Amino acid sequence: MRLYLYYLFRPDFMQAMMVMTAVFLLPLRRERHWGRRLFCATLAAFLVEGGLGMLNSQMYDPSGGALPVTAGPFLALTVYMAAPLAASLLTFRLCAGLSWTDALYGMACAYAAQHMSFCLCTALWGEFYQGDIVGFWANWLVILVVGGICYYAFARRLPRDGRYHASRRKALFTAGMVLFIALVLNYAARQINGFGEPAESSVVYSICMIYDLLSCVFILWLQTEQRREVALQSDVETERRLRRQLQEQYEFSKKNIDIINQKCHDIKHQIAALRMVRDRREQDAGLEEIERSVLIYDAVSKTGNEVLDTVLTEKSLLCERAHISWTCMAQGDLLDFMTPVDIYTLFGNALDNAVEGSCTVRDTARRSVAVTVLNRHGAAFIQIENYFDGVLTIENGLPRTTKTDERSHGFGIKSIQSIAERYGGIMNISTEDGIFLLSILIPIPVQAEAGQSRPDAPLSA
Numbered sequence: 405m406r407l408y409l410y411y412l413f414r415p416d417f418m419q420a421m422m423v424m425t426a427v428f429l430l431p432l433r434r435e436r437h438w439g440r441r442l443f444c445a446t447l448a449a450f451l452v453e454g455g456l457g458m459l460n461s462q463m464y465d466p467s468g469g470a471l472p473v474t475a476g477p478f479l480a481l482t483v484y485m486a487a488p489l490a491a492s493l494l495t496f497r498l499c500a501g502l503s504w505t506d507a508l509y510g511m512a513c514a515y516a517a518q519h520m521s522f523c524l525c526t527a528l529w530g531e532f533y534q535g536d537i538v539g540f541w542a543n544w545l546v547i548l549v550v551g552g553i554c555y556y557a558f559a560r561r562l563p564r565d566g567r568y569h570a571s572r573r574k575a576l577f578t579a580g581m582v583l584f585i586a587l588v589l590n591y592a593a594r595q596i597n598g599f600g601e602p603a604e605s606s607v608v609y610s611i612c613m614i615y616d617l618l619s620c621v622f623i624l625w626l627q628t629e630q631r632r633e634v635a636l637q638s639d640v641e642t643e644r645r646l647r648r649q650l651q652e653q654y655e656f657s658k659k660n661i662d663i664i665n666q667k668c669h670d671i672k673h674q675i676a677a678l679r680m681v682r683d684r685r686e687q688d689a690g691l692e693e694i695e696r697s698v699l700i701y702d703a704v705s706k707t708g709n710e711v712l713d714t715v716l717t718e719k720s721l722l723c724e725r726a727h728i729s730w731t732c733m734a735q736g737d738l739l740d741f742m743t744p745v746d747i748y749t750l751f752g753n754a755l756d757n758a759v760e761g762s763c764t765v766r767d768t769a770r771r772s773v774a775v776t777v778l779n780r781h782g783a784a785f786i787q788i789e790n791y792f793d794g795v796l797t798i799e800n801g802l803p804r805t806t807k808t809d810e811r812s813h814g815f816g817i818k819s820i821q822s823i824a825e826r827y828g829g830i831m832n833i834s835t836e837d838g839i840f841l842l843s844i845l846i847p848i849p850v851q852a853e854a855g856q857s858r859p860d861a862p863l864s865a
Contacts, residue, residue, distance in 0.1 A: 523616045
């Protein structure tokens with residue numbers, strides 16, 4: 405029984421593998437009752453490890469290094485290591501609901517982290533802890549420390565939306581590389597050292613362990629870099645698609661505004677003609693009411709910038725239909741140095757967010773959107789203000805989306821920030837007393853500022 409407990413709790417491959425599996429499992433989107441499943445899977449794995457340790461008691465000497473065993477030590481070692489790998493694979497499936505491809509990828513990353521702890525322990529004081537209590541806890545300490553480092557350096561950076569989204573080729577390649585390092589290179593190092601001698605007595609074997617450790621670090625680092633590059637490419641592609649859609653929307657909106665202006669112009673003439681032909685008090689009152697209604701559509705923003713006029717008019721009409729109070733004071737000519745697409749993208753995203761936030765306000769009297777564009781010390785100051793209900797969390801200077809699908813949202817604010825930074829400006833977001841305030845400050849180029857209207861120029865209201 406003592407021998408069984410020895411194999412059950414010693415810091416060996418199965419135990420370290422389950423620790424690293426938990427490390428790479430934590431950043432994932434986990435299933436319900438995942439903690440209970442992880443505990444049961446770990447307990448089952450430890451019990452299996454105890455049985456395997458008893459069956460393989462002739463392979464390893466609990467008091468020291470490896471003993472000469474069979475003519476096929478590599479095959480025996482491979483069979484002995486199959487159970488921990490299978491336990492890790494099934495744990496990812498049970499606790500996170502990953503596909504077999506993602507589970508294989510997670511298992512490979514966990515195996516790389518486990519092999520790092522194994523290599524470090526072996527390089528420091530030998531492959532086993534020599535059966536003493538100090539070595540027992542020293543090995544466990546190394547496993548936990550390496551696990552913590554791997555979590556902060558690699559594990560939490562690999563998932564995207566709680567999944568790895570690894571292709572079959574990437575999962576197989578990563579698993580193959582880790583298995584090659586952990587099995588083939590380790591077996592080759594043992595052959596060089598000689599199976600008849602304790603591995604830890606060889607300086608060459610320790611050097612090989614350090615090489616294995618650095619190889620596993622490189623593999624995990626490569627995974628995080630590839631993931632970051634893929635995420636950046638996805639963000640860039642999404643923003644490019646968004647900008648293309650906004651450009652198409654701008655052209656469509658511009659045509660609509662022109663049509664509205666023409667219709668409003670025609671209706672005003674018709675009203676004037678009707679007033680001259682039929683001079684009745686009630687008809688006049690009705691015609692005046694119609695004229696006031698039409699003026700809503702005729703009140704096109706005239707800021708001095710055609711693109712800004714288009715987007716402001718479009719959003720003002722949207723606010724009118726949603727019964728949202730609209731206030732605008734803007735010097736559009738301050739933004740003449742910006743491209744039309746950038747202007748439309750910036751104000752389109754910002755005002756869409758403001759209108760969406762205002763629509764969620766339960767008190768209809770507080771539903772309002774205020775837009776300001778003015779010259780402040782040689783810079784274009786843009787401010788968009790609206791009320792909102794609920795709690796908004798600011799992370800890294802950006803609001804965290806309240807939508808459930810975080811991957812598909814949040815690019816509007818990032819696009820605004822990207823545009824501001826591209827022109828050497830800054831963006832700031834603040835919330836206070838239920839007010840959402842988006843402020844943007846963009847330096848006006850000297851050559852552009854020379855032809856701009858001064859601050860006392862007429863403002864669109």
